[in-house]
């Protein structure tokens with residue numbers, strides 16, 4: 315059982331007791347800190363195993379790692395809580411590639427970037443916490459600021475980052491393609507990854523949103539995404555999952571009709587509670603889009619499309635796609651003439667296949683999307699802060715249990731998001747504005763927690 319070291323414990327106590335920014339800045343920083351990481355010399359440990367048999371509990375270690383120096387544009391963050399993302403799963407099962415290659419390539423970019431090349435990869439792409447120190451070039455943030463972190467890691471001096479920073483040639487996902495991620499007691503982030511912590515949420519509720527919420531915002535709402543309009547119908551795969559659960563909320567907020575696909579009656583009930591009336595339980599209805607490894611079944615696409623028409627009376631304007639190989643053929647088939655399939659992932663396999671005749675003859679569009687730029691992340695965080703989008707926290711783990719939590723996400727056992735307590739000593743801490751919380755409504759904020767298994 316590992317716990318924070320003595321200097322980190324002093325930081326934790328100071329934060330919990332409401333220390334000022336100056337008091338926090340005066341506390342000594344530890345030489346090392348507790349973190350979740352995978353090891354370079356273990357990347358071959360699952361060779362020969364099926365993906366489902368690769369167990370993150372074996373590859374994810376919790377232990378002390380050396381605190382890196384701070385670059386001028388970075389801050390040290392005391393991480394109060396973090397979350398499991400699907401990229402935590404990818405890193406911990408070394409699929410589709412071990413992530414050390416990302417760190418080694420980053421290390422070649424500059425003197426500061428060289429710090430990222432280590433024999434341990436400290437992972438995690440979400441965090442809520444308190445700023446401890448700022449680098450000499452940081453202007454807008456100071457010790458004591460309570461923040462959340464988005465994972466867009468970009469060198470903003472590179473001109474390719476200036477318009478849409480997701481198009482930057484050096485764009486990376488913090489804690490996946492960089493080191494020093496959020497599943498730790500302390501993290502190192504660029505100052506332009508920081509956003510104000512929503513004042514009505516706990517540390518763990520604040521920590522689960524940035525990656526998935528911003529991704530769904532770009533996919534559906536942003537000009538860079540599917541540009542959803544009022545009245546649009548949107549088919550959402552994995553509608554109670556990490557990105558799907560935010561997707562459903564964006565469609566409802568935007569005056570559209572979500573059609574949510576899930577795989578159990580409990581998830582269907584959760585969707586109804588969220589306000590999504592058109593629900594397809596893919597397990598109960600037994601869709602099987604692939605006859606065998608090489609052949610898709612068009613009659614199953616038709617049955618699926620027919621079910622959508624039965625539910626909402628039309629073909630969807632947009633399909634929110636991420637399962638990839640297992641569903642892309644059906645998604646392209648089901649979207650309406652002229653409609654858009656927007657994809658950001660391929661959980662079930664990245665070599666996707668669809669019938670191009672249905673695609674071109676009906677003038678459909680396939681749009682790629684990946685995380686979110688600074689402006690999109692900020693806009694998505696603002697909606698959480700306004701109480702218009704609710705956090706999807708359903709289950710909370712300790713940092714020690716990171717492997718367990720990643721395994722549960724890998725096995726599709728979690729609805730919404732799994733939060734991870736890092737320095738926060740217990741659940742329920744960190745609410746700065748209880749009146750605002752009451753105004754927005756405890757019941758609404760905790761929908762996924764109430765439905766948690």
Ligand code: NAP
Nearest residue numbers: 400529552555556557576577637640658659661662684685
């Ligand atoms: P998640 O919380 O595990 O949710 C995924 C949902 O997809 C599950 O709840 C499951 O719902 C559904 N699903 C899984 N396999 C499926 C299949 N074969 N066919 C149909 N539905 C399936 O994961 P997440 O956080 O939402 O992430 C989903 C994917 O998006 C991951 O691959 C992740 O890496 C990726 N992602 C990409 C970005 C980006 O920026 N590009 C950002 C976030 C996530 P049911 O079983 O209930 O149907």
